Amino acid sequence: MSYTPMMQQYLNIKADYQDCFLFFRLGDFYEMFFEDAxxxxxxxxxxxTSRDGGGIPMCGVPYHSAESYIKTLIDKGYKVAICEQVEDPKTAKGVVKREVVQLITPGTVMEGNMLEDKENNYLAAITETNENHFTFSYSDMSTGETFVMNITRGWDAVLSELYNRPIKEIVVEQDLSVDFISDLTDKMKLTVSFAKEISLPADMKILVEDVENADLQHSCVVLYNYLFHTQKRAIEHLKKAQVIELNEHMTLDMYSKRNLEITSSLMRNEKFGSLIWVIDRTVTAMGARKLKKWLERPLLTKSLIENRLELVTGFYDQFFEREAIREALQSIYDLERLSGRVSFGNVNARDLIQLKRSIAKVPAIKEKLKQFANKSIKKMANNMDSLPELFQLLEQSIAEDAPISIMDGNILKDGFHTDLDQYRHASRNGKNWIAELERKEKTETNIKSLKIGFNKVFGYYIEVTRANLSFVPEDRYQRKQTLSNAERFITEELKEKENVDIRSRGKKCRTRISTFPGNKRKG
Structure with missing residues (x-):
């Protein structure tokens, strides 16, 4: 069967993403074809539905509401490749060039509505070094944290680690045992992805510089390499990998954790009724995730336990100061994930407003912490950065009532960007200019019913009813459109105004896109 050039383009791209739904951008829709559809x-x-006379199964979702459909697929363990137009259709020769700009998988989700506030969302990597010896690394793209460890107690210990962490997807090498892969998919219900290229970009090598063991480094490289090649952009918010020594923590196998009901109840497998449900009184998403990590990996080293208890005692002993801190923290948004989205390039204006409001609370929290007698708490306060420069930048730039979409405009405040202010002035004063021109034309032509208007199809026009056509100055007015009871004209002056408006709108859009931090893709 022969296919159209556009369909052949789809098939060529799909060939590289066989294990994904390919969301293929066509106009205002993401379309899917064949088995994907x-x-x-x-x-x-x-x-x-179908395409090309019923021969090609087809379905689609609107571009503006695609996120909810993507979430549904991700929640079911699928992967979604986002394929966008990467050249202007007006200048394209033949089929518009399209590329996959991002691969969204269960372990690489960054969008806020696809994440649980109080849960991490980990992507993991498993490598087998020799019999009963594995390396295990995992990273949360939304917060940037990465951990790596050696597991020397066999495959069952690997499964317990996977059970004890909120792992959503796991990357394995091609030679991992088929039986092991079956355990991952059938027993652990994980999305399994296979590592292809095992090489780390030069600018990401800093992430493993604190990992001295070669096997652990290799596991991190498998993990980071997968992230780099699926996200199609720089991932600057990732933190250096932290090595976890399992002998410093209490080991809980999956059965012990389940029977102790630490994070979920035995009967309903939900948070309600579990230990964490009883003791979690945190007021921020960051605190809730931290508490869950502590419960899932209890400390064994006496000095580390005593340091943690000293901090807890310091807060416990000063009730009023503690409650003041709790009250201040209630207005703090999820800074870990906000900073991740800023770096990743999918932040919107509302996120930046939340970031600004959170940073604004830091100086007050810092002063409240200094009121504690505990030396460790005071040290914590002294080490806090209030980020005054960032707060000033956000305060000066982002409008309080900014819309979510950058294309809606009015995100940046007047006075922040000189060029943008000039384009806005041209746009905002256009109505006054048109009203003045209409008064002038009515006076010069003596046509009292004359009006000047604008529509997206024909642009600016001067409309004159048929009864007044004899008054039209033919030397200045050029016929543009004929209506049932009127004629529409344009003048050189209106043509120039139209060109200025088009240039201003284009420049205004390009300026806010280049200025706003939520528009970063790998080039």
Missing amino acids: KKAALELEITL
Whole structure:
């Protein structure tokens, strides 16, 4: 069967993403074809149609609401490759060039509505070094943290580690045992991805410089390499990998954790009724995730336990100061994930407003911490950075009532960007200019019903009713459109105004896009 050039382009791109749903951008929709369309229609409960005379199954979702459909697929363990147009259709020769700009998988989610506030979302990597010896690394893309460890007690210990962490996807090498892979998919219900290229970009090598063991380094490289090649952009918010020594923590196998009901109840497998449900009185998402990590990996080293207890005692002993801190923290947003989205390039204006409001609370929290008698708490306060320069930048730049979408405009405040102010002035004063021109034309032509208007199809026009056509100055007015009871004209002056408006709108859009931090893709 022969295919159109556009469909052949789809098939060529799909060949590189066989294990994903390919969201192929066509106008205002993401379209899916062939087996992707059949499966998506069932999973998303959308209508299955066909293309090219019924020979090609097809379904699609609107571009502006695609996020909810992507979330549904991700929650079910699928991967989604986002394929966008990467050249201007007006200048394209033949089929518009398209590329996959991001691969969204269960372990690489960054969008806020796809994440649980109080849960980490880990992508893991497993490598087998020799019999019963494995290296295990895992990273949360939304917070940037990465951990790596050696597991020397066999495959069951690996499964226990996976059970004890909120792992959503795991990367394995091609030679891992088929039986092990079956355990990951069937027993642990994980999305399994295979490592292809095992090489780390030069600018990411700093992430493993604190990892001295070669096997642990290799596990981190497998993990980071997968992130780099799926996200198609720089991932600057990732933190250096931290080595976890398992002999410094209490080991809990999956059965002990389940029976002790530490993070989920035995009967309903939910947080309600578990230990963490009883003791979690944190007021921020960051605190909730930290507490859960502490419960899942209890300390064994006496000095580390005593240091933690000293901090807890310091807060416990001063009730009023502690409650003041709790009250201040209630207005702090999830700074870990906000900073991750800023660096990743998918932040919106509302996120930046939340970031600004959170930073604004830091000086007060710092002063409250200094009121404690505990030396460790005071040291914590002294080490806190209030980020005054960042606060001033956000305060001066982002409008309080900024819309979510950058394309809606009015995100940056007046006075922040000189060029943008000039483009806005041209746009905002256009109505006054048109009203003045209409008064002038009515006076010069003596046509009292004359009006000047604008629409997206024909642009600016001067409309004159048929009864007044004899008064039209033919030397200045050029016919543009004929209506049932009127004629529309344009003048050189209006043409120039139209060109200025088009240039201003384009420059205004490009300026806010280049200025706003939520627009970063790997070039």
